[in-house]
Amino acid sequence: MIFAAGLGTRLFPLTIDKPKALVEVAGKTLLQMAIEKVSQAGYQELVINIHHFGDQIIEYLEKKNNFGLNITISDERNQLLDTGGGILNASTWLDGDEAFLVYNVDVLSNIDLQLFRKYHLEQGGLATLAVRERNTARYLAFDDALQLSGWRNIKTGDEIASRNMQNCSLLAFSGIQLIEPAIFKLISETESFPLIPLYLRLAEEHRIMGYRDQSTLWIDLGKPSQILEAEKYIV
16 A cells, blocks of 8 residues: 555645645656555555545556556545554455555655565564664654564653563654554544554554664655755666
C-alpha cells in the first residue's frame, strides 16, 4: 500500500492545485518514484489511498496505464482516515495470507525492501517498522531486541510506555513498514486514527519490531526545500 492521501500542507504552495503525490522531483512525481521503488522490489499488486485532489491521482494513473501494475484505489475523498484508518479502510485488499508493505509517498530512500521483508519474516513480528537514527522531536523506543517499548517526545517530555523503557534506543520512523494481516483482528479503533498509537497499544502483548534502516539515502519529501535537495539523487 502506498499512502498518498495526505493534504500536503507542509509542501504548500506546491500543493495549492495538486495532491502531494503528484508534486515532481526532477520531472518525476512522488507517486511514480514510490511505485517504481516498490515494484522493483517485486510488489506488483498495489493499493493507493487518495483524498486531496484524489481525482487527479486517478486520472494520472489511467494516463500511465497503472505503470503496468495491478493498482487498486482506496477512496478516502469523503473523509481522510489517517494511517491506521487508511489500512483498515483498505483491508479488503490487504487481508490476505502474507505481510503487506506500507510505503509513504513522501519518502525517498534506497532501502533494500527485499532484505527488509526477509528481516520481518525472521523476526516473526506482527509489524516491523523501518527506523533510523536521525534528529526529530518524536521517537520510538526499542529494547535491545528491537522490540517496540514506547514513545517519547524529547521536546515536551511526553512519554507513552508499552513495556519497560529503561535502556531503550530512541529511533525515528522512516515511513516504511511491513504489517501482518492478523493486525486487522486486533483493531478496535474506528474511522480516522493513526497507526503509531495502535502499535503502542498492541506492543504490550504483541511483537512490534524495529528494523534499523542504515541505507545511505533517506529524505522526507515533506517540504519544498527537501524537494530541491532530492533532485540531485533522481536519475
